[in-house]
Amino acid sequence: MTDLLGRRAMVTGAGSGIGRACAVALARGGADVIVQDINGETATAVVAEISDAGGKAEALACDVADEARLASAIRRAGPVTILVNNAGVPGYNAPLEAIDREAYDRMMNTHVWGAFAATRMVLPGMKETRWGRIINIASNRGQVGFERSSHYSAAKAALIALAKSWARELAPDGILVNAIAPGVVRTAMTLSYGEAAVEEEAQLNLLKRWAAPEEIAAWVLVLAGPTGDFMTGQLICPNGGDPIVGI
Template sequence: MTGTRTAVVTGGMSGLGAAAAARLAEDGVKVVTLDLAAGADVRVDVSDAAAVRDAAGRIGPVDILVNSAGVVGPNMPLWKVPLDGWQHTFAVNVGGTFHTCKAFVPGMRERGWGRIVNIASMAGKDGNPNMSPYSASKAAVIALTKSLGKELATSGVLANVIAPAVVETPMNANTDPAALAHITSLIPMGRLGRPEEVAELVSWLASDRVSFSTGAVYDISGGRATY
């Protein structure tokens, strides 16, 4: 494929999304940010399927999709989690990923090239205490990506998922300090990750440099990963 590639980055105005958007721009990619926050190229709630479809129609052909929009959800034991908190966490983290993939994958298949990078979490593998909605939703993102990768395996479109340990982002600034301390203590390097470190992995997974990997889970965890 020749010419400038276009990337859509959800949650592109802060945290991992903003870092990924900046890194892809350095690679010469035209980046379109999707976010509810002011300043986004397209303001959209990714949990709203119709809004995502409408945005995709306005944006046009996309070569790279990075799903970084997400919420932490309730910080409490499962039996105390309110139903709306559970549902909202899944609507954004899983529904948002599903809606954007559904909107943009057909065009990638038609053109025979595409890169999908979904952001999950180590919580989706290990399960963080007092974060069952978040952990379960990120496990769903991992499984969704594994299925999608197999479905697209011979199409020229690759779909992979990143599982970071806790990273210094605005989203985690709102996490319960005790929960944050616990998940930081699990990292052998003894520190939080930095958004730009995750963005380097996004850059690779969004490029021609990755060619024989799809449906794969990439840990970036300071050594935390257990499997």
């Protein structure tokens, strides 16, 4: 695949899971990739994986909400025209009474303000070239809610609404914005709830299985590449049928 040759991408939260799979897939598509993660060791490991496969990548170890660090990295690397807002933290099945202000702020700061911060930093380059692709990684829980971890569901719902709003705002600049709402994906984050919990959630969908991170990354390639040139303001739902919602 060479559809993305000459493009520079940034994937947030790319040290593991869906973010790692997206970074690897974009590099295989020809893009130079900034691998952002709060964990410098995992970011560096993903860069090594991409480099060993013949791709180009660099690590950016910082909090995704740190606009100054993001801006510095982009100035050094050059304009970013593909952004995957993936960085997030788990909710750990917390009931409403257990979600204090610190937990709430951490959730919103990472998922929502992190997406704001990263998007704000890449917009100048996208507007200058009049070409950009922004993809927010949301969740099926942002569509239908969840009886625990309501702050997680709210943060993911916000990412969906941001994609729709940004699509309207940025279309005149040639920037397309979409969101992806996966169902259960087998990652280190989901496995933090335990193997049994992942398998239990997998049984809620029609296919009775979890997705691999690479299955979600494949949709990122669709939206970032030429096959996604007529798609903006949309929500893609690779969820195994959990849920099926109306149009």
